[in-house]
Amino acid sequence: MIKKLGITLLLSLIGITLLISPLRAQRTGQIDYQDQVAVLMYHHVHETDTSSSTITPALLQEQLQYLLGKGYHFITLSEFHAYMNGASVPPNAALVTFDDGYQSFYTTAYPILKSLRVPAVNFVITSDLADPLASYIPSMSKEQIVDMQQHTNFIDVGCHTDDLHHKLPNGQAALTGRLETNGKQESEDAYKQRILTDITACKSKLDALTKEPIDTMAYPYGINDDLSAELVGQAGIRYAFTITPDMATRSADPLRIPRINAGSPNITPALLLRSIQRRVLAQPGSAPLRVDAAAAAEQLGGSAAAEGGALQLRLKGQAFTLQVNAAEAARGDARVMLREPVLREHGRVTIALDDLQALIGLPLVYTPATGKVAERVTPSVQ
Known part of the structure; x- marks a missing residue:
């Protein structure tokens, strides 16, 4: 009985890991510094x-x-x-x-x-x-x-x-x-x-x-x-x-x-x-870069719509749901953990840039002066 309980618990843990691994798989290695x-x-x-x-x-x-x-x-x-x-x-x-x-x-x-x-x-x-x-x-x-x-x-x-x-x-x-x-x-x-x-x-x-x-x-x-x-x-x-x-x-x-x-x-x-x-230069109190989720989706060729207090994004063939003040997001039927919660700031739903690029699996570049988000160009050999 104890053995069966242990196996059940192990399978449950594996299931949870698989649920959140698509986001974490994008983040290998330790972050030594940012914005330098x-x-x-x-x-x-x-x-x-x-x-x-x-x-x-x-x-x-x-x-x-x-x-x-x-x-x-x-x-x-x-x-x-x-x-x-x-x-x-x-x-x-x-x-x-x-x-x-x-x-x-x-x-x-x-x-x-x-x-x-x-x-x-x-x-x-x-x-x-x-x-x-x-x-x-x-x-x-x-x-x-x-x-x-x-x-x-x-x-x-x-x-x-x-x-x-x-x-x-x-x-x-x-x-x-x-x-x-x-x-x-x-x-x-x-x-x-x-x-x-x-x-x-x-x-x-x-x-x-x-x-x-x-x-x-x-x-x-x-x-x-x-x-x-x-x-x-x-x-x-x-x-x-x-x-x-x-x-x-x-x-x-x-x-x-x-x-x-x-x-x-x-x-x-x-x-x-x-x-x-x-x-590495110390950056005390520095906050992660945040972007307007709806604007970012549209700039990346997708769409955004507010539904029932949440923001629905369609981007790169996938559907995402962002709930304000939540530190997780829905990607289809799966839920993935975010490093920073989704926030409502000045009437906009914002998400940390690191979370957005990990969520959609694409490297992004953001220019605060223009508010533009774009895919980072991938080095290629012709």
């Missing part, structure tokens, strides 16, 4: 080359797979831009960046990124495009950049200057230092024109190879000052990355966005995760 982005920095990926900024293909793949397994969401450069302008990003959002435009990105890193559907941006030194194999470490060719643009929707390029990735004889960075000719230092006007000309040239060369306008760069060596950042902005760059190891948030200066180094050979997957977690 870990921008990761890499340089060279090679099987045998060694340096403090070179990692093996195996380590790159292990790092990315480890973060994916921990519930991290890799976003595209355009999604990062949208975030900086108010749009939402998934929990544990990360942006992968590479500096210098090395050929190893195309031959070695790109196949890994493509297989894992991990977006990335590479900041290119465009003077190297004239003779890609002449540089100390071979660089990507124009044809290779175009090939990546044509066959994916998640690989981007940005500026790393045209010909300012070097140090001057006095040890200053070419971007911030002043040239000296015959013992005479260049004038401020000449300096400003030199920087503007270089960044404009970098943008122009890359614009000819890409679908999207080039408005993003990384500072050589991460070095910048107030004037150089101002000149970069004048040249048409809206977002510029440093090597300051912090999380990126909307409060950051868009021309001085921090990045966390991931591209050294001693950075194991677990160490990279801890490095990110140590830099």
